[in-house]
Amino acid sequence: MNLTLKVWRQKNGQSAGHFDTYPARDVIEDMSFLEMLDVVNEDLIAAGKDPIAFDSDCREGICGMCSLVINGVPHGGHRGTATCQLHMRHFKDGETITIEPWRAEAFPIIKDVAVNRAAFDRIMQAGGFISVNTGGTPDGNAIPISKAVADKSMDAAACIGCGACVAACKNASAMLFVAAKVSQLNLLPQGEPEKHRRALAMVTQMDKEGFGSCTVTGSCEAVCPKEISLSFIAKLNRDYGIGALLGK
Amino acid sequence: MALESNIPSGPLAQKWDKHKFDIKLVNPANKRKFDVIVVGSGLAGASAAATLGELGYKVKCFCYQDSPRRAHSIAAQGGINAAKNYQNDGDSVHRLFYDTIKGGDFRAREANVYRLAQVSVNIIDQCVAQGVPFAREYGGLLSNRSFGGAQVSRTFYARGQTGQQLLLGAYSALCRQIGMGTVKMYPRTEMLDVVVIDGHAKGIIVRDLVSGEISSHAADAVVLATGGYGNVFFLSTNAKGCNATAIWRAYKKGAYLANPCYTQIHPTCIPVSGEHQSKLTLMSESLRNDGRVWVPKKKEDCDKAPGSIAEDDRDYYLERKYPSYGNLAPRDISSRAAKEACDQGRGVGPGKLGVYLDFADAIKRLGLNVIRERYGNLFDMYEKITGENAYQVPMRIYPAVHYTMGGTWVDYNLMSTLPGLFVLGEANFSDHGANRLGASALMQGLADGYFVLPYTIGNYFASSKQAKPSSSHAEFKRAEEEVRKFTQRLLSIKGKRTPTSLHRELGKLLWEKCGMGRNAAGLKEALKRIPELREEFWKTVNVTGEAMEFNQALEYAGRVADFMEFGELMCLDALDRNESCGGHFREEFQTPDGEAARNDEKYAYVAAWEFRGQNQAPVMHKETLEYTEVHMSTRSYK
Ligand SMILES: Cc1cc2nc3c(=O)[nH]c(=O)nc-3n(C[C@H](O)[C@H](O)[C@H](O)COP(=O)(O)OP(=O)(O)OC[C@H]3O[C@@H](n4cnc5c(N)ncnc54)[C@H](O)[C@@H]3O)c2cc1C
Numbered sequence: 001m002n003l004t005l006k007v008w009r010q011k012n013g014q015s016a017g018h019f020d021t022y023p024a025r026d027v028i029e030d031m032s033f034l035e036m037l038d039v040v041n042e043d044l045i046a047a048g049k050d051p052i053a054f055d056s057d058c059r060e061g062i063c064g065m066c067s068l069v070i071n072g073v074p075h076g077g078h079r080g081t082a083t084c085q086l087h088m089r090h091f092k093d094g095e096t097i098t099i100e101p102w103r104a105e106a107f108p109i110i111k112d113v114a115v116n117r118a119a120f121d122r123i124m125q126a127g128g129f130i131s132v133n134t135g136g137t138p139d140g141n142a143i144p145i146s147k148a149v150a151d152k153s154m155d156a157a158a159c160i161g162c163g164a165c166v167a168a169c170k171n172a173s174a175m176l177f178v179a180a181k182v183s184q185l186n187l188l189p190q191g192e193p194e195k196h197r198r199a200l201a202m203v204t205q206m207d208k209e210g211f212g213s214c215t216v217t218g219s220c221e222a223v224c225p226k227e228i229s230l231s232f233i234a235k236l237n238r239d240y241g242i243g244a245l246l247g248k
Numbered sequence: 249m250a251l252e253s254n255i256p257s258g259p260l261a262q263k264w265d266k267h268k269f270d271i272k273l274v275n276p277a278n279k280r281k282f283d284v285i286v287v288g289s290g291l292a293g294a295s296a297a298a299t300l301g302e303l304g305y306k307v308k309c310f311c312y313q314d315s316p317r318r319a320h321s322i323a324a325q326g327g328i329n330a331a332k333n334y335q336n337d338g339d340s341v342h343r344l345f346y347d348t349i350k351g352g353d354f355r356a357r358e359a360n361v362y363r364l365a366q367v368s369v370n371i372i373d374q375c376v377a378q379g380v381p382f383a384r385e386y387g388g389l390l391s392n393r394s395f396g397g398a399q400v401s402r403t404f405y406a407r408g409q410t411g412q413q414l415l416l417g418a419y420s421a422l423c424r425q426i427g428m429g430t431v432k433m434y435p436r437t438e439m440l441d442v443v444v445i446d447g448h449a450k451g452i453i454v455r456d457l458v459s460g461e462i463s464s465h466a467a468d469a470v471v472l473a474t475g476g477y478g479n480v481f482f483l484s485t486n487a488k489g490c491n492a493t494a495i496w497r498a499y500k501k502g503a504y505l506a507n508p509c510y511t512q513i514h515p516t517c518i519p520v521s522g523e524h525q526s527k528l529t530l531m532s533e534s535l536r537n538d539g540r541v542w543v544p545k546k547k548e549d550c551d552k553a554p555g556s557i558a559e560d561d562r563d564y565y566l567e568r569k570y571p572s573y574g575n576l577a578p579r580d581i582s583s584r585a586a587k588e589a590c591d592q593g594r595g596v597g598p599g600k601l602g603v604y605l606d607f608a609d610a611i612k613r614l615g616l617n618v619i620r621e622r623y624g625n626l627f628d629m630y631e632k633i634t635g636e637n638a639y640q641v642p643m644r645i646y647p648a649v650h651y652t653m654g655g656t657w658v659d660y661n662l663m664s665t666l667p668g669l670f671v672l673g674e675a676n677f678s679d680h681g682a683n684r685l686g687a688s689a690l691m692q693g694l695a696d697g698y699f700v701l702p703y704t705i706g707n708y709f710a711s712s713k714q715a716k717p718s719s720s721h722a723e724f725k726r727a728e729e730e731v732r733k734f735t736q737r738l739l740s741i742k743g744k745r746t747p748t749s750l751h752r753e754l755g756k757l758l759w760e761k762c763g764m765g766r767n768a769a770g771l772k773e774a775l776k777r778i779p780e781l782r783e784e785f786w787k788t789v790n791v792t793g794e795a796m797e798f799n800q801a802l803e804y805a806g807r808v809a810d811f812m813e814f815g816e817l818m819c820l821d822a823l824d825r826n827e828s829c830g831g832h833f834r835e836e837f838q839t840p841d842g843e844a845a846r847n848d849e850k851y852a853y854v855a856a857w858e859f860r861g862q863n864q865a866p867v868m869h870k871e872t873l874e875y876t877e878v879h880m881s882t883r884s885y886k
Pocket of ligand 1: 287288289290291292293310311312313316318319320321322323324325326327328329410411437438439440473474475476485486487490491493494530532650651672673674675686687688689690691693
């Protein structure tokens with residue numbers, strides 16, 4: 001099939017961006033979206049032009065590095081699918097596809113459609129951990145954890161930190177990301193001792209980074225490639241509330 | 249230089265404890281006087297950086313991704329081994345040790361492997377304490393599954409995302425240290441050289457991938473945890489950015505490379521679908537717990553719908569050939585068996601390069617829900633890529649490059665032949681011999697980072713008593729200049745070929761001549777062709793853009809340039825080893841029934857290659873492998 005791409009081009013963080021239009025020829029169904037872009041980039045290089053800068057690494061939907069807004073939807077709008085796992089069989093011959101970066105103040109553009117998501121790391125550094133050092137930990141089976149709890153924790157832990165939730169949110173809120181991490185740890189007995197402190201610290205850092213506030217529209221959940229549930233936000237709010245009350 | 253493995257004396261089971269007692273310590277107050285550079289933030293790098301930070305060292309950690317959480321360890325699916333014997337099925341440290349040595353086809357260093365099996369139990373405890381949500385049984389205890397090459401259930405897992413969860417555990421520990429100021433993190437920063445002063449590694453040269461700035465970082469020791477070199481084949485299950493640059497440039501500075509020809513071809517990957525293919529996707533080995541591998545008995549049946557082929561007309565070749573391990577035969581053996589079936593013209597799917605992995609029986613026996621629970625995310629991934637529903641039709645799989653057992657040579661302390669340069673995880677050669685067993689790479693990465701290096705690096709500091717390095721030393725300036733020149737050279741060619749097309753060509757050559765099967769004639773051909781291709785690269789590559797900007801083409805071209813050299817060493821190593829062992833299958837050396845024929849008399853050694861200068865033949869040094877506790881038997885899974 002032949003497609004037309006409208007791609008956001010921006011030289012760097014300081015300059016203004018614009019859309020450029022490129023043809024994508026002889027695209028086949030089995031290509032992934034990024035493989036389609038690879039081919040377009042090969043053509044651009046051959047024509048002596050600057051290839052489109054976009055992030056990707058594992059190309060298996062797990063590293064969270066890829067990040068495109070495709071036709072207005074982060075990751076292109078296929079349930080539980082990251083951009084790198086989106087395949088061209090979902091597009092039709094002759095279609096025009098718009099490709100943009102994550103747009104959020106807390107995610108400044110580096111070049112074209114690649115953005116800086118270091119804000120997520122800083123939120124993690126504020127409290128996204130259990131305070132144990134290496135060594136001297138009890139036997140793995142010392143604390144039984146019910147399967148239901150372990151599974152729920154795993155549901156939250158599946159977050160890949162891609163930032164699609166932020167990109168989809170009209171307020172560019174990072175609540176789903178923070179809720180996922182807080183829930184993973186706070187659901188487990190190991191995470192219990194620090195649970196209020198953790199929620200408070202991570203939310204405080206999130207606010208500092210310039211993410212907006214959550215109005216629970218659910219747009220984040222809808223685009224999440226790991227289908228992280230909105231209900232974790234409720235858990236975060238509860239742990240945060242008590243944390244704020246206790247002041248720690 | 250003679251290779252000194254520094255294996256402690258004494259009985260195998262006591263070596264590590266004895267060594268920990270014998271080695272020198274750095275007292276807690278002095279630790280902050282030592283700067284350590286850790287390159288890589290995968291399981292090995294993140295666990296090392298976090299642990300060193302906790303101990304009080306001043307750590308700098310580097311990775312090329314935008315966040316340490318994205319290192320390729322994230323993609324590991326199936327699980328991590330540990331000799332916990334929670335299943336009471338006869339596992340023990342000794343059995344895990346033995347399975348790993350045997351799995352590695354008796355080409356790994358005994359003392360390292362024993363230590364690995366010993367610390368495996370601590371890893372699980374550590375990860376649980378960090379909040380890694382491992383799978384649990386209804387009673388609340390940890391669950392296990394089986395992996396290839398083992399007859400016990402010792403693999404711990406977190407759905408099909410074990411690597412992700414272990415890495416996020418290590419990353420959270422790293423984040424904690426970054427927050428506390430003991431570790432400084434440099435994401436989107438690529439190491440491009442090691443700096444050597446007075447014979448010791450004293451720092452690195454890096455390029456800031458966003459600004460393009462090249463800078464120097466000095467330290468008392470440098471740790472490389474930069475992962476494997478599988479991408480030398482272009483197509484592999486590795487992430488796009490995985491590379492050999494760090495270990496290759498360290499090699500040129502004196503860190504020998506060991507067994508580069510030992511590469512692992514994983515039997516269960518999604519087959520190639522076309523020329524556009526940018527990478528291959530693994531379907532976890534854990535699927536072989538319940539899936540049955542087969543091809544039609546008759547060539548004529550290959551184009552038929554699999555469901556229409558009668559039971560009697562199917563060849564469950566792993567079960568037939570290896571009845572005691574069946575579908576869980578080790579990777580090298582399963583891969584070769586798949587190739588053999590396809591070479592006989594009995595492959596399925598486009599291009600006939602595929603075999604079936606069929607879940608119909610398991611679904612009948614256990615129900616759809618159990619299978620969904622165990623492997624749901626893998627079935628989803630399969631459907632996204634192929635458009636097929638594997639609950640209804642069997643998966644199609646084919647072997648693909650997956651892991652590299654070879655890597656920088658290290659001694660028992662994980663130090664390379666370049667003093668002060670330590671190498672961990674997939675980047676080193678140490679524990680898997682000629683073939684790695686499933687679920688053992690995660691174990692090794694975390695063992696190295698959490699439980700081995702933090703001890704051994706202290707011994708280096710306490711005993712080597714080196715002068716404090718400074719990044720204003722002339723050596724740093726010189727190395728920076730070299731890196732700048734290299735970058736400029738890449739940018740100045742502006743030829744006709746893209747880095748991708750050249751890389752693809754190299755990869756195809758290596759896959760054909762130094763892949764699943766190798767022979768002397770093919771290797772010699774490759775050794776002739778690679779230098780030509782390299783020359784072509786340096787004449788015709790077109791690297792767009794500039795040095796001082798975010799330039800992905802430039803990053804990539806630099807990695808390809810190194811692969812162009814690395815591939816040659818791989819073939820040289822493969823040609824030298826006139827035997828078959830593990831993942832290294834030399835077609836001239838096989839048993840009458842087509843199994844690998846090892847030659848212990850001549851080749852029971854580690855081949856460690858020394859760089860002697862650009863365009864000069866490298867020199868091979870041998871570390872003889874001695875086994876005190878195991879008998880070097882013929883590896884049989886029949
Ligand atoms: C698809 C897949 C599935 C797997 N499943 C399993 C499994 O189930 N069980 C198992 O045990 N093993 C598995 N493995 C193998 C295992 O995941 C890897 O061997 C292991 O995770 C490697 O860890 P590492 O820390 O050594 O390297 P990596 O995780 O690859 O990390 C390398 C780090 O080095 C950095 N880096 C590299 N070069 C540079 C440079 N020049 N400058 C700066 N930074 C650099 C990267 O940014 C990254 O942070 C799997 C592998 C793959 C590919």
